[in-house]
Amino acid sequence: MKNTILSVGLLLAVAQALFAQDINWRTEEQHKNVLQAYFGADYSSYYGLAYGRLVQIKGQSLAIGSELTVPFGSDIVDDWRLRTSVQTELLRHNLFALTLKPALIVRRYASPMARIYNLGADITVLYGYQGTRWGLVTLANYDRSISAHLAHRMLKEDYPAIQDGWYNTRSGNFKFGMRAGYSGTSWSGFLVLGKHFGQNFRDNPTLPFFADLSLQKRF
């Protein structure tokens, strides 16, 4: 019930910066740098800042960058997520394109119960229409948590034999959604909406939906 109440409560406010550094490759003027601010909700409410740089390697355009996401809350440094990604168009047909975006993720979680450092990786696939101004693409993402270091606090009071240390987490979440975007001469705005699931489609996140609103400046 608690899960349900939380889910319903968060539903309207709804990806953990999954979509920051989104690139519209069709803008009339291609700048080299991208700065993006975003906020939204997925797992919990959050805000963040991303920086990316467009580079050419062997004729292939790539966007390389990092994003730092912090949940809202009274303690702004206890939980965060740092994601470093590379983005490129794999296929293009007129104004339709298939984009691939692999990333490495480092996360920190802390509460009175425990502190966790986590290493993960994710991959996002986007496909859809992207004009010089407007774009609408579908997306699929798999966020794989690989390993975590657990240090217990209050949980140790309840269970003194609990073992701190590195654990295999070997699990992940899927995300499926849509991204709408509008681009001006040197800026873009993006709205992302979707739904996510645990990889077994049973142990799902409390909040089943996500949303992300971002504003991007290119220079």
Added chain:
Amino acid sequence: MKYLIFGIGLLLILFSCGKEMHEPGNLVPETVDEDASLPSARINGTLLHTEATGNPEDPLLVVVHGGPGADYRSMLNAAVFAGHGFYVVFYDQRGSGLSKREPRSQYEGESAVQLFIDDLHALIEYYKVSETQKVFLLGHSWGAMLATAYINQHPDRIAGAVLSEPGGFTWTQTSEYLSRSNKIRFFAEALNNAVFAEQIIAGRTEHEVLDYKASFFANYENAPGNTIGNKGHYPQWRQGAVAFQALIDNAEKYNFDFTSNLSAFTASVLFLYSENNKAYGASWAATVAAPYPNAQLMEVRDCGHEMLYFGWEDFFPKALRYLNEMK
């Protein structure tokens, strides 16, 4: 790009070494089927974590914990009733606390709540030494709801009950209470503390992992500024995540009504509510208690919902006076 993919692959391999989260005992305590030193009894087809204290021939006082999916650790204060002429029985409900974990399918049918009622019935029969021995129930939160569900079906088998803040006796009532008690504070630290770890521990099926993850979520209601007035964390052994989630899903799907036959229970019931639970209060207590023909309502001072732990000093004399009168 191929170097990046190679690099990610390499990191995946490098960081895939470490302890296993689902190894029994690593992150959550072992259950009675894994640790033979824990007190247990085979009840209604499962193995329950249970213990009793006092003279077995005294009136039985069965302590029914909250949740669903919690355990009786925070209710151990009630053991002192043994020194006042009661045979006090504690148990962790099916799939909860240190009781044996059962598959989710056990809780998915329309009769899931009935299974918990039948467990309680079988537990009473297990501890009862004579037909004339009086039986009392001491239920907290969901435990008070389960106690009422039992009384609704077996009004002639129970001599009295101490009920502390049952959310409601119907699903409609309970969901209304929960919408107040677990009110979302969207930008609060407590929310991050409850759900942020879901992106780290995700998509698992093992009870050990699910129960561990649930412990982060369970603390939401005890965070500073919580609605239900708890002063902080209180001791617990182990969450029963599958039992909790499945029973909630079950209630949403099938609903429940534990009041249909309460009019047949004419004995007095002590109905306690806490001073600091902003989601409860005297008026909600009166609403919930109404189907009982003879309910005494009392406030327990200087505590919130978890009154058997944080409010024991005021709870105990009130409960003892009632139980002595009914003995």
